[in-house]
Amino acid sequence: MRQKIDDLIDHLSYSIVGKTDAINLVIVALLSGGHALLEDVPGVGKTLLAKSLARAINGRFQRIQCTPDLLPTDITGTNIWNPNKREFEFLPGPIFSNILLADEINRATPRTQSALLEVMEEKQVTIDGETRSVETPFFVIATQNPVEHHGTFALPEAQMDRFTVSLSLGYPTEKEELMMLQKHQGQINLDELKPCLSLEDVRELQQQVTRVKVTATLQQYILDLVRASRHHDEIRLGISPRGTIILQKAAQAYAFLEHRDYVIPDDVKFLVPYVFSHRIIPVSGRQTKTIVRKLLDSVPIEKVAA
Structure with a gap:
């Protein structure tokens, strides 16, 4: 199983050049059953890291683009009326995934941010009085821009406390950026990367930790x-x-x-x-x-x- 960890690090390093500490910290958050907050400027690879991790563990990836008009039900899902069956059916939201990217989380209103509180702590969500569990592993990677504050809502202490780690990828060094240019002469297709772990492997690793x-x-x-x-x-x-x-x-x-x-x-x-x-x-x-x-x-x- 520890060889699988090394394979996971190598897998993520293929997409994210030269950010060994950041990759290790994200894996630490995943294996400890927690979540990660990436506070960084746009364009440094936050989304690519989340997608690469989902691909590496063969997990379901969902992305939420947080905006002020985003509603809690846009995250959790909701019950809708099916006229053919003449009954309500549950339409799951993106929260029912393995890797959830909450992009620019501080642009969502506090009411919408609170939709993540229960599921981040208890791996379950209550909708219309019914509690539904999410599949494990369930891992939230949230991002926010620490420079731009116009039109944002500060994350409350209860929300911040649910993130295992907060970190910044930062700009690459000159050598790392040259490696990126050489690698991106052709298009990187994440679908061509084969998963190196299964979801069951991740659950087993979390138990071993x-x-x-x-x-x-x-x-x-x-x-x-x-x-x-x-x-x-x-x-x-x-x-x-x-x-x-x-x-x-x-x-x-x-x-x-x-x-x-x-x-x-x-x-x-x-x-x-x-x-x-x-x-x-x-x-x-x-x-x-x-x-x-x-x-x-x-x-x-x-x-x-x-």
């Missing part, structure tokens, strides 16, 4: 980081208990990617900026990434035996 060992000392280190965020002078709102659990799950998934069955402190330190930055609310005018670095520097860890 839960068996990665986390020592009591390392759990205490996670708790120390979380509790320090709640009492930091530069932070108005710290990490929630949900964030505590998500950090541990993400660390297990990252250790698994590194071909280990145990978590080490460096796994946690690497992930904290991506898990914490979108969750904390700083005192006005402070940069979250700077605060997270200070937080990491201020919390020591005792020697951890794996």
